[in-house]
Amino acid sequence: MPNAQCQNSALYKLNRPANQLTTEQQALQEQVIQFCLANAHAEHATFLIQGAAGTGKSVILSSVFKALQTLARQTPTSPLYGSQNVLLVNHPEMLKLYKSGTTTAPVLLKKDFQRPTTFINQAAKNHQLADIVLVDEAHLLLTKSDPYNHFNQTNQLDEIRRHSRITILIFDEQQVLKVKSFWQQQQLRQRIEAAPHQTAQLTHQFRMQAHPSVENWVQTFHQQQVAALPHDPHFEFKVFTDANELYQTIRFKNQTSGLARMLATYDFPATLNDGHDHFVETSTFKLRWDRYQPTAKTYWAEREDSIDEVGSVYTIQGFDLNYAGVIIGPSVTYDPQSERLVIHPEYYEDQAAFAGAAQLADPEAAKQQIILNSLYVLMSRARNGLYLYAVDPALQAKLLSL
Incomplete structure (x- = not known):
């Protein structure tokens, strides 16, 4: 693969070094980390990142997760050291991509990446509480039960928040593709505004190299x-x-x-x-x-x-x-x-x-x-x-x- 094409590959972009993030992205990453530090002992807190297609949402989430896992696994002086964190995505191709990135990042393990239903069912069975759960493509989360896919509760976001202290969400309502994942801004905000929360909006278009x-x-x-x-x-x-x-x-x-x-x-x-x-x-x-x-x-x-x-x-x-x-x-x-x-x-x-x-x-x-x-x-x-x-x-x- 030519070098230019390598740099356009999904894996490369998802796992680009932190020093290649834009100033806006670096600032948002630091904002999310500080939010996690401030709410490490909260009963629950939510950080919502929104943006249209191509605004680099998954790139930000990947970089944030790598930074969190570095603090959790390699930084004994951090308040987040030892925290149990996981990244969820309800998209098999994206899950495959995230797991592929573990080969170049020692702080990441394949078990760190799961489908939402897998996480929910395991957490419920074992009565587990994760510290920080990051959710990519949160607009794909189910808003009703789906026994065919082994989800028997009523709302995946509610269940994820029930089994985590901090939830970090990537959301774009324009990318909801099924009625069983039908989200609207009002429904989302009603859920997160009752507890500590922050929101961020990404606007810079990275994908379309166009006017x-x-x-x-x-x-x-x-x-x-x-x-x-x-x-x-x-x-x-x-x-x-x-x-x-x-x-x-x-x-x-x-x-x-x-x-x-x-x-x-x-x-x-x-x-x-x-x-x-x-x-x-x-x-x-x-x-x-x-x-x-x-x-x-x-x-x-x-x-x-x-x-x-x-x-x-x-x-x-x-x-x-x-x-x-x-x-x-x-x-x-x-x-x-x-x-x-x-x-x-x-x-x-x-x-x-x-x-x-x-x-x-x-x-x-x-x-x-x-x-x-x-x-x-x-x-x-x-x-x-x-x-x-x-x-x-x-x-x-x-x-x-x-």
Whole structure:
């Protein structure tokens, strides 16, 4: 792997040295450490870190955890020496990435990183109380029971806080992808404001190497509005009339720049773990969905064979690409009269994402928000270029007109 690509790899960025953090990141890390020191004996305290996709939330959390484990395991003079700390993430690819980083950091052990359900069930069984629990992708925490995934309580955040003195959360409500993880700011704040707490907001965009107008366009699209395409000589933003042409461009970019992959909304049939390939297909294009490989040592986009696959929102969430080719499926259409996107949950193939929606005040709005969030995740992956193709003729025509 060329050196530039090595520095863009997920593992490198997640485990970059503290002296390579920005001034803002270093200040936030120190703020979190001081919060932990001040609340080491509190009954419970919560530190909430928020920020849009690409603002370096996981980088901060990884660096904070390494600093905490250094104090806990190598600094006898610290009040945090001997503290029992753990980092949780409800995302198997991210968990794999965190565990890979233990090979270069002696203060970290693979057992330090767990899925939330594993931690909750073990802590409940053994009546354990952790000192500090860090949660990456906290927007993926379950807000209702899920017996299929061995979570029988009602809310994962409540259970994590029940079994920890201090909780440090990374949260972005725009990245909630399932109704069973449906969070809103009001629900979150009600939980943390009853005890000592601090919040921080990350704003600097590290992923998109582009003018802020590019990120603003993606945010506007997430709000169901289609604005004029931004022009940035340093970021390639292009609409394709043919999905296969888009794919060939992605293949070329992968050869010349690395980390270029196809992505699609979950509007094409797929069944997890059934032993068969499933395909994303248009009139000119057919490529298999990403194959589930739980034993793979590298995450999806950094595997060589994934150039011959289409990544889903679950595969790519939390990770970067240099170039992203996004196929917008039939669940996202455009109404020329209202000049807004129209969302069709009935066309979304991941109907399991809507399980439990009937219990919400506005089930249809929740389903539409899940689809918009998934689209936002897909469209916010690219560092250097975003390519789009829409299945809906009206949306495709609108994008081309821009």
